[in-house]
Amino acid sequence: MFSIFEKITRSALNLIDPYVPSDTPPTDSVWRYIRANLKPMRKAIALSLVLTVIAACIEVWLISYAGKLIDTLAQTTPEKIWQVHGGEFILAALAVLFVRPLSQCARHVVNDISISCNVANLFRWRGHQHLSKQSVGWFQDDLAGRTSVRLVDLGNQASYIIGGLLNAVAFGLVYMIGMIILMAQTDIRLALPLVLWVALYMGIMIRIIPRMVKAQRKFFSAKSALVGNVVDSFSNFDTLKLFSRREDISADHKVSLELTREKLFLSRQISISMNTIVVLLEGLIMVGFIGYGVWLWSVGAGTIGLIGSAVALSLRITSLAEWVLNEVWRIFESVGNLQESLKTVAQPITIPEHRDAKDLVVTGGQITLEGLNHQYGTGRGGLNDVSIKLGAGEKVGLVGRSGAGKSTLVNLILRFYEAEKGTILIDGQDIRTVDQDSLRGAIGMVSQQAALLNRSVYDNIALGKADATLDEIMAAAKKAKADDFIGELKDSKGRTGYDAHVGERGVKLSGGQRQRIALARVFLKNAPILILDEATSALDSEVEAEIQAELQAVMEGKTVIAIAHRLSTIAQMDRILVLEEGQVIEDGSHDELVKQDTRYAGFWKRQSGGFIGADEE
Ligand code: ATP
Secondary structure, three states: HHHHHHHHHHHHOOOOOOHHHHHHHOOOOOOHHHHHOOOOHHHHHHHHHHHHHHHHHHHHHHHHHHHHHHHHHHHOHHHHHHHHHHHHHHHHHHHHHHHHHHHHHHHHHHHHHHHHHHHHHHHHHHHHHHHOOOOHHHHHOHHHHHHHHHHHHHHHHHHHHHHHHHHHHHHHHHHHHHHHHHHHHHOHHHHHHHHHHHHHHHHHHHHHHHHHHHHHHHHHHHHHHHHHHHHHHOOOOOHHHOOOOOOHHHHHHHHHHHHHHHHHHHHHHHHHHHHHHHHHHHHHHHHHHHHHHHHHHOOOOOOOHHHHHHHHHHHHHHHHHHOOOOOOHHHHHHHHHHHHHHHHHOOOOOOOOOOOEOOOOOOOOOOOEEEEEEOOOOOOOOOEEEEEOOOOOOEEEEEOOOOHHHHHHHHHOOOOOOOOOOEEEEEOEEEEHHHHHHHHHHHEEEOOOOOOOOOOOHHHHHHOOOOOOHHHHHHHHHHHHHHHHHOOEEEOOOOOOOOOOOEHHHOOOOHHHHHHHHHHHHHOOOOOOEEOOOOOOOHHHHHHHHHHHHHHHHHHHEEEEEEOOOOOHHHOOOOEEEEEEOEEEEEEEEHHHHHHOOOOHHHHHHHOOOOOOOOOO
């Protein structure tokens, strides 16, 4: 028995494949978005609707049979009842005992398993596929925490909306139509008040729902601001603690909370009015319908069975009206929520893949920048008209004061941002026309932050090469002088060494340890172009000196761009570019630039083996 149930429910689960890719990008209109994603659910939805009609018909039949039964009993003598109606009673009993539970069970299997277990993931999967194509710049502009919450939430809301529409609205609608038909068949005079009542109920819903939606939207907007506020303060918790701003944060939080309370209050005012109206309508149908039936009976125009049906019907319809109302309320609550999520998730891809994108083919690693301009849409800062050529295999140091545009230049080469003007060519191929993965696959990058994923050390290093063996990973860690500390790692769950997890963004490791793991994965990646953005800044000088030798070996034959404030680490590069206010103002070898005695020479002189000072002139 259990294995049959398991088989049926499992095939119901597989009725929808939640991982089918979408053929259109998400839109920010809720209904269009839902409609565009219905295709993989078509079979399940059709089945659910058929089962809904069957289940509702059985319910309607049950009510009509109750009335018919009373009439039968009233019109037949007790001695004859079993003889005349015995067979019919047995059939009716079998229908109630078996057909009704079976049809309800089938409906729940489709609604609660095929649809409910898959829909949320289908929407999340598609949302994730879309977001993973967003540029790094896009993620930097929005709060990652809020984006994640919205992506997960989007699945829940879409699932509530589709489930609610199928479960309550479709069932309620079929049920009501069924009852009107039933009443019309038994007595047209009873169908008329029912039609009027349904029209009144729908009319009130249509009037109140837009107000409800508006109120809900305001509430969700306030809730979204609250999430933003919490994400911002919790992700910068160290800074806030450092400045002892606990009271200020609490005050800010209270303002956001109060706003959500006020908006929820307005929304609840509408929901209470709506509920009260529905209860009044329920009273209307109970008094009107039963009273009308009694009056028909008193003037000899209706049977006692008709009154029985009217009582059963009015009781059933009142509970149904309340249930449908609650479901409609929940659906619109979800519509408001989904709309809020789509504001983030449905944003168009900021740097879409070129239509005929081909893989980048690196022959030597020559990088050419032509008239490159990027000021983050602000008209200032960033890079301003940079044209340079980095030869194949050339090692170039980028120098400049904070804010000069060094990271912007690197971010544009990686296509984390799309240059506002100008072109970047790698071995003659415009990076806008090559496959973005192949572009980043050809570049190894270690940055100052060296953020790690909250996975094991092994997984973090293996990011450099998908099919890396443990030996390769250990060899890379050794080169990056990371093997000693990795051997001693132990996380809170008792995992050790390469299996130890490093915490979110690698917080359980020191800055220098993180940087060594980041170096190890770049060593493993062995890409033809290397970008080192303050790649050794977090290391102590002893470890840095040890790694420098390894780095020199790794740089062999590669085109290298190295950013460093500590000039001693780049003095031996083939060429040094000095950036200032987004422009290259000096270009030459260390010796040449020192001889010219201009900006770089000034930096060099002022550094007593240290850094370019913030107040450097
Ligand atoms: P540092 O040495 O401090 O890392 P940098 O030379 O790498 O500085 P960039 O990060 O490239 O400098 O910044 C160059 C300019 O562009 C700065 O004026 C900065 O304010 C601006 N900028 C950087 N990122 C953004 C952004 N996402 N939006 C707007 N302006 C930005």
